[in-house]
Amino acid sequence: xxxxxxxxxxxxxxxxxxxxxxxxxxxxxxxxxxxxxxxxxxxxxxxxxxxxxxxxxxxxxxxxxxxxxxxxxxxxxxxxxxxxxxxxxxxxxxxxxxxxxxxxxxxxxxxxxxxxxxxxxxxxxxxxxxxxxxxxxxxxxxxxxxxxxxxxxxxxxxxxxxxxxxxxxxxxxxxxxxxxxxxxxxxxxxxxxxxxxxxxxxxxxxxxxxxxxxxxxxxxxxxxxxxxxxxxxxxxxxxxxxxxxxxxxxxxxxxxxxxxxxxxxxxxxxxxxxxxxxxxxxxxxxxxxxxxxxxxxxxxxxxxxxxxxxxxxxxxxxxxxxxxxxxxxxxxxxxxxxxxxxxxxxxxxxxxxxxxxxxxxxxxxxxxxxxxxxxxxxxxxxxxxxxxxxxxxxxxxxxxxxxxxxxxxxxxxxxxxxxxxxxxxxxxxxxx
Amino acid sequence: xxxxxxxxxxxxxxxxxxxxxxxxxxxxxxxxxxxxxxxxxxxxxxxxxxxxxxxxxxxxxxxxxxxxxxxxxxxxxxxxxxxxxxxxxxxxxxxxxxxxxxxxxxxxxxxxxxxxxxxxxxxxxxxxxxxxxxxxxxxxxxxxxxxxxxxxxxxxxxxxxxxxxxxxxxxxxxxxxxxxxxxxxxxxxxxxxxxxxxxxxxxxxxxxxxxxxxxxxxxxxxxxxxxxxxxxxxxxxxxxxxxxxxxxxxxxxxxxxxxxxxxxxxxxxxxxxxxxxx
Numbered sequence: 001x002x003x004x005x006x007x008x009x010x011x012x013x014x015x016x017x018x019x020x021x022x023x024x025x026x027x028x029x030x031x032x033x034x035x036x037x038x039x040x041x042x043x044x045x046x047x048x049x050x051x052x053x054x055x056x057x058x059x060x061x062x063x064x065x066x067x068x069x070x071x072x073x074x075x076x077x078x079x080x081x082x083x084x085x086x087x088x089x090x091x092x093x094x095x096x097x098x099x100x101x102x103x104x105x106x107x108x109x110x111x112x113x114x115x116x117x118x119x120x121x122x123x124x125x126x127x128x129x130x131x132x133x134x135x136x137x138x139x140x141x142x143x144x145x146x147x148x149x150x151x152x153x154x155x156x157x158x159x160x161x162x163x164x165x166x167x168x169x170x171x172x173x174x175x176x177x178x179x180x181x182x183x184x185x186x187x188x189x190x191x192x193x194x195x196x197x198x199x200x201x202x203x204x205x206x207x208x209x210x211x212x213x214x215x216x217x218x219x220x221x222x223x224x225x226x227x228x229x230x231x232x233x234x235x236x237x238x239x240x241x242x243x244x245x246x247x248x249x250x251x252x253x254x255x256x257x258x259x260x261x262x263x264x265x266x267x268x269x270x271x272x273x274x275x276x277x278x279x280x281x282x283x284x285x286x287x288x289x290x291x292x293x294x295x296x297x298x299x300x301x302x303x304x305x306x307x308x309x310x311x312x313x314x315x316x317x318x319x320x321x322x323x324x325x326x327x328x329x330x331x332x333x334x335x336x337x338x339x340x341x342x343x344x345x346x347x348x349x350x351x352x353x354x355x356x357x358x359x360x361x362x363x364x365x366x367x368x369x370x371x372x373x374x375x376x377x378x379x380x381x382x383x384x385x386x387x388x389x390x391x392x393x394x395x396x397x398x399x400x401x402x403x404x405x406x407x408x409x410x411x412x413x414x415x416x417x418x419x420x421x422x423x424x425x426x427x428x429x430x431x432x
Numbered sequence: 433x434x435x436x437x438x439x440x441x442x443x444x445x446x447x448x449x450x451x452x453x454x455x456x457x458x459x460x461x462x463x464x465x466x467x468x469x470x471x472x473x474x475x476x477x478x479x480x481x482x483x484x485x486x487x488x489x490x491x492x493x494x495x496x497x498x499x500x501x502x503x504x505x506x507x508x509x510x511x512x513x514x515x516x517x518x519x520x521x522x523x524x525x526x527x528x529x530x531x532x533x534x535x536x537x538x539x540x541x542x543x544x545x546x547x548x549x550x551x552x553x554x555x556x557x558x559x560x561x562x563x564x565x566x567x568x569x570x571x572x573x574x575x576x577x578x579x580x581x582x583x584x585x586x587x588x589x590x591x592x593x594x595x596x597x598x599x600x601x602x603x604x605x606x607x608x609x610x611x612x613x614x615x616x617x618x619x620x621x622x623x624x625x626x627x628x629x630x631x632x633x634x635x636x637x638x639x640x641x642x643x644x645x646x647x648x649x650x651x652x653x654x655x656x657x658x659x660x661x662x663x664x665x666x667x668x669x670x671x672x673x674x675x676x677x678x679x680x681x682x683x684x685x686x687x688x689x690x691x692x693x694x695x696x697x698x699x700x701x702x703x704x705x706x707x708x709x710x
Contacts, residue, residue, distance in 0.1 A: 221569045222569070224569070225569050225570075225572065225573045227569070227572070227573075295565075298566075299565040299566050300564075300565055300566065301558055301560070301566065304547075304551060304555075304558060304566060307544070307546060307547060308544040308546075308547060308551070308555055309544075310546065311544035311545045311546035311547060311592075312542070312543065312544045312545055312546075314540070314542060315541075315542040315543055315544045315552075315555070316544060316555070316556075317506075317525075317526065318504075318506055318526050318536070318538065318542045319526065319542070319544075319555035319556035320525075320526045320527040320530050320555075320556035320557070321555070321556050322527075377546075378544070378545070378546035378547075379546060
């Protein structure tokens with residue numbers, strides 16, 4: 001699949017029809033991102049044909065969006081880590097420990113240890129807060145060792161992978177903890193944990209307005225400084241295509257209806273069978289995280305420093321940047337994002353198990369790399385990593401649909417990671 | 433170069449050693465820097481006055497760059513004293529140096545290759561909007577202005593500096609150093625990657641900065657450059673200072689003798705001078 005992405009990019013980069021190149025230049029579209037969208041389309045259509053039409057259904061795509069969200073959330077943080085020439089192998093275990101702790105807070109510590117009872121209105125937010133703080137603390141601890149003592153990130157987080165997983169077993173002798181607080185469980189999605197038809201349209205329209213505003217504000221800023229402007233038709237085309245994609249996605253989410261059993265349970269015996277589910281809450285969380293981290297990466301000093309460090313660590317230091325602090329902060333952020341994903345995954349299972357997040361590091365790193373993050377440092381985008389997460393999850397979900405055995409799935413996932421990094425290395429060497 | 437620099441009161445350029453009694457802009461006293469057992473800089477004392485260019489010369493490994501890295505904060509000295517305006521200061525990192533008005537053009541240029549000219553120019557000193565986010569447009573506009581004066585042919589404002597030519601990259605590094613109200617400028621081989629026209633521009637720039645009262649340490653392997661631009665010349669050999677001479681008192685051959693055999697103009701014989709050319 002990644003091979004497909006490589007081929008597509010070569011096609012756009014090296015022997016483009018003249019008009020296509022000038023079109024892309026005018027649009028100022030990231031060709032790499034475009035190549036990934038094309039690769040994703042090939043994967044989706046391929047699986048759809050092989051599965052006899054059961055891949056591209058609203059139900060499967062909706063599930064895909066929920067499954068991708070937890071990997072995508074962590075992949076946004078992994079981009080910043082890899083861009084600054086580091087790595088985090090502990091994300092799966094940090095996710096496991098924070099998820100398990102949040103489950104403990106809501107099912108044991110608040111109700112029993114403190115004697116406050118189950119399903120209090122504040123339970124979910126308290127559990128979430130504890131998880132986020134714990135994630136930040138773990139990330140900060142690992143980041144501190146990496147940034148200030150010089151132990152390689154690879155070693156520190158490899159150790160973390162074992163330490164944090166081991167701590168889960170220490171917490172409650174490794175029991176499965178269930179069920180969770182009812183409000184907290186909404187974070188995991190499912191028809192109940194979705195925002196419904198009208199709110200989904202509202203989110204879609206808000207997103208379209210956001211696109212239009214960004215285009216207009218950007219154009220105004222360029223004009224103010226007399227910078228070259230993008231042709232008007234290009235602005236309109238970008239706006240129209242972007243909005244169409246957003247509204248199309250909302251339409252798919254609204255074409256997935258409540259399953260009969262759940263609808264009857266939730267809406268009573270004579271519930272209609274065409275109630276749209278809408279966008280799932282974890283997907284909303286993922287979109288929010290993507291926006292925030294993209295903003296951090298491209299519009300804030302922190303992001304500028306992360307990329308500069310990745311481009312030339314010595315130059316960053318000589319430029320007066322506090323490189324150690326910046327590196328440590330990338331790990332704090334990563335820890336927080338692991339906790340967010342931990343909340344999504346525990347809520348989705350409505351329980352915490354000791355194996356939560358196992359092997360997630362592979363999917364997260366693969367998502368970042370497939371999304372264009374380079375191990376040579378300084379290069380990577382947040383939206384790319386989110387797309388990469390969708391690619392990775394599409395592979396897993398498609399193989400599941402085709403009833404591919406789990407060992408074979410692992411073989412494919414592992415190979416995709418290596419091929420993605422390999423392709424990246426070859427292509428950068430060629431373009432250098 | 434930039435209007436901001438005229439804020440510093442222009443001092444007349446001084447030929448030779450500054451008049452006694454005037455406080456030097458920079459004094460580096462008895463600086464020692466060792467790597468392992470090797471004394472890269474061994475008890476060197478140099479000074480610099482406002483509006484003065486001090487050339488720092490010596491062969492490869494003489495310790496010029498290492499000495500100057502102690503002033504720019506890239507590497508702390510093991511011992512010795514640094515005084516700015518006669519006051520002892522502590523420079524332990526590049527931020528300290530910049531806060532004291534010390535700007536450096538490094539031989540390696542020290543550019544982040546993956547970001548554009550404006551991002552490099554403002555690296556560590558970004559212009560922010562009032563909402564606390566990066567004002568890339570303002571930074572690009574400012575960069576266009578500075579480059580318009582420094583290297584009018586520079587046009588690639590949107591590309592990563594990795595894809596620029598050596599001369600263009602050097603222009604970015606120079607622009608960064610002169611843009612921020614420097615009082616003390618360190619130039620480590622500033623013309624190494626430049627063509628003749630750009631080199632001439634940098635020479636003019638140095639003369640202009642000097643007339644604005646900025647003190648400049650100029651490191652160069654090109655003895656003619658140094659002779660043309662410097663007021664005084666410090667010669668280093670094997671980590672030690674051979675001596676500091678007024679340019680007007682010496683010939684290029686005598687400086688060459690200091691660089692190669694480590695003898696001061698008074699000590700060197702005619703035969704030794706003649707042998708330099710064989």
